[in-house]
Amino acid sequence: MSKVDSKCASAELDAARVAEYLRQHPDFLSNRPDLLTELEIPHATAAGVSSLVERQVARLRSEHRRYRQQLDRLSRNQRDLQALSRQVHQLVVAMLTAAQPDTVCDFLQDCLHDGYDADAARLFLFLDHNPFQNRPLIEVRGRNDKLRLLLAELFNRGQPLLDSLQAEHLPLMFDRAAAAEMHASVLLPITGHQWDGLLAIGSRERDRYRRGPELELLVFLARVTAIQLDRWLEN
Structure with a gap:
């Protein structure tokens, strides 16, 4: 197996572990709301229709990054x-x-x-x-x-x-x-x-x-x- 194939297999295995862990701990994100600003969760819409929820989330995520940079400064x-x-x-x-x-x-x-x-x-x-x-x-x-x-x-x-x-x-x-x-x-x-x-x-x-x-x-x-x-x- 090549190094590229090995990395892909490792990534798929890690993703499978993460998915299985989330199934076993459905309240994981509820207990860690700060992670929600980092995750990208798509909102299903009809073709060609812009999601207002996703736009709001993107704006909040941008503001979160800006506030975190200000806090670091x-x-x-x-x-x-x-x-x-x-x-x-x-x-x-x-x-x-x-x-x-x-x-x-x-x-x-x-x-x-x-x-x-x-x-x-x-x-x-x-x-x-x-x-x-x-x-x-x-x-x-x-x-x-x-x-x-x-x-x-x-x-x-x-x-x-x-x-x-x-x-x-x-x-x-x-x-x-x-x-x-x-x-x-x-x-x-x-x-x-x-x-x-x-x-x-x-x-x-x-x-x-x-x-x-x-x-x-x-x-x-x-x-x-x-x-x-x-x-x-x-x-």
Whole structure:
């Protein structure tokens, strides 16, 4: 017997077993209604007549698949959020015990890159002096810098700003090469004792940042960063 004949015989045998099992357990589908959305059960009609029942069943089956896909997506999002939450809280503990600002900047940059898919990030501090020399993430500007004046309303509101930057403003946040590739951005005002700052994050992925738990974790992270910066500035 060839392999093809062997497979056909095996399929017929399996089908016969399934049929016999259903005969012995006529309530099988009654106890498993979820299987009804997967099975195709034809509805006998006259030739050339479309079955309304079959059309309704097809529509319900399509909706079932769509809802199941949505549920799977929500489950994945929940797992991603839980992983991000653990990462942020571990980072906060590390930041609060860090002895040097370089360490905090490295932790923060890694979290923004890994947890928030940031392709570019910069922490602007508006100060009249610069105690943070040669730190890639931090850029110190004067209190009356044009960027600070441009975003005065953002500081007044004290809330994150998502995807509201115009193309000509992106180079103010990032270098020109990176700004040309940014399709999503979030700006977070941070406030310390007698100073303020701005955390700017950009991603090449469109619609990457949205309001919700993920953004709330980012706001929390920015606040902890401000606390640590306050401590070093006072020293």
